[in-house]
Amino acid sequence: MTRITIDPVTRLEGHARIEILLDEAGDVARTYFQVPELRGFERFCIGRPVEEMPILTNRICGVCPEAHHMASAKAADAVYGLVPPRPARLLRELLYSAFYFADHTTHFYALGGPDFIIGPEAPAAERNLLGVAAKVGPAVAGNVLEARRAGHRVIELIGGRKVHPVSAIPGGLTKSISEAERSEVEGLGRWAVEFAQGTLQLFEEAVLAEPAYRDLLLGDAYADRTHYLGLVDEAGRVAFYDGQVRVVDPDGRPLGNFSGLEYRDWIAERVEPWTYLKFPYLRPVGWRGLVDGSDSGVYCVGPLGRLNVADGMATPLAQAEFERYHATLGSRGPDGRSVVHNRLGMHWARLIELLQAAERMVELATDPEVTSPDVRVVAEAVAGEGVGIVEAPRGTLIHHYRTDERGLLTNVNLIVGTTHNYAPICLSVERAARSLIHAGSPVTDGLLNRIEMAFRAYDPCFGCATHALPGRMPLEVTVRDVAGAIVQVARRD
């Protein structure tokens, strides 16, 4: 069997890689997407005071510290049986909306940009961030930096630091904001709404209006009919900070909602011998292997999942985009609900969320209670067990803590967005490989990039963000014959 290996992320010790195994005829027999896992964090936390967790967990990795900070604070609220005052919940969601705004901006311009703005078949030397900057021009490029800076400024005002925020504690926040700070946040939020609208306009011109991209978005090479999972608010709309988790089947039919400890009734984990990472799946549906369909418990989270489980967006401008998105990419199930299965649709869904995050910044910053000093309730007793669930940009993030009567941790379980998406990422990579690699055809750089696009759509994050230098991320493709000898190597540094 011929073997093709794609190494998208190489670390000093262990790395994620895609292995594509060809059959005798040269068609794809099987693909494996292997992910490294930095094990032992949960054990490292045992014995610590639960109130340390919001600070500790936001250093797990440098990509989404704000998501861990909030999931952890919510889990710690639950351990102490506390409901933070409304002003604290407003401020937490405001910080979180700013984080979404900054993070989704990075994803589109840094990741989606090279794939969509430059072109999937463009030479590797141009298909990068520098190519994006050249294509969009200095005015847009400058605004991208300003957008990131605006998001980080709001995070700093509420969270105390630009990254690795520190203000969320069990029962609320350590500090409120002043009227001057509120006014600054409102101004940045209004700027953010304009930026998000402009970015959607860019997506319209550079992607939706281009026939080649439209074909990719509407075609089958990137479509997997999985279940979906994500948070919704009390009105069934997309929620990032708080709500109920809703699960829908591949036809969009709701299977149910859950919150808190109920996650264990819905999510089970499958161990496979070829990878360290476990595959979460829907317990009520069951594990049928790495396949899609109504009887497979494989589910997808993240922007695609959120916009499939929700009845709509929580803000008016984003709602109008939501309707256009579903009208363009959605397929109707027997119940008439629209579902988008094409994984590349995630890029569009992410920008609709960018707009909702910006609009929420303005809504929250103009709430009359947002400057109230009433941002904390103090714990009087330890309940002993709690779950915090937020939507990280990459998908549902679950923190589950159990403590003894002193509030010292006895058990910790974290399920992160990329882990939820592990099975669907494997499905998507295999489908893309099968549709693109055929017997006798050369494995070109552009073709490999189109396979990579399948997993990059998920914005996968490999947890252990920080490691000692030197660190590089070469992409290496090795083709081996049946005996394991290298017959072809493609590499880009």
Added chain:
Amino acid sequence: MDGPGPTDRAAVGEGPARRIVVIGLGNPLLGDDGVGWRVVEAVEAALGPVGLAERVAIDRLAVGGLRLMEHLVDVDRAILVDARSGPDEDRGRVRVEPFETAPDAAAHASSSHDASLAVALAVGAAFGARLPAELTLVTVETGPSFTFSESLSPAIAAAVPEAVRHVLDLLLAESPTGDGEGATGDREATAVPTPVSTQRA
């Protein structure tokens, strides 16, 4: 095409004074990988006695690539303190070098879309950011560090004072009048300190 966003940008964190930052990089929960944080903590404590507390900003970050680049916008002089993974016999060795000679340095790329710092700096410059004219690395050789711990191993802990001395020497060599290169506060992008054509984006 029309660009997203309005043209009047928010002015945040800009100022006319020469900005000097020392950033400890790494994950403080991953044993020796956190040595950069330990070094800058000691540097911070020593700044007051040598009269530099007002002029130098200290930060501790567990980020790399684009996010690290963003922390260097509108900075004139930056010193990055980080762990460097090398052969066992070099454990504890402290090195000081300009960023140009260590193109793989401070990569910390964590996901499929992040970039090395060298590429991120080039991107920042292309996006119109003003970036440090001087970027120096102070590194401590460690082995690969993939065990969760808040402690440094003895060999690495013993190297912290030497690294701290190097950082303080670099800071004391700064012009006391703060009129060094890049101090004019203009909005022109400065030269990126390393060629990027060989880097993967």
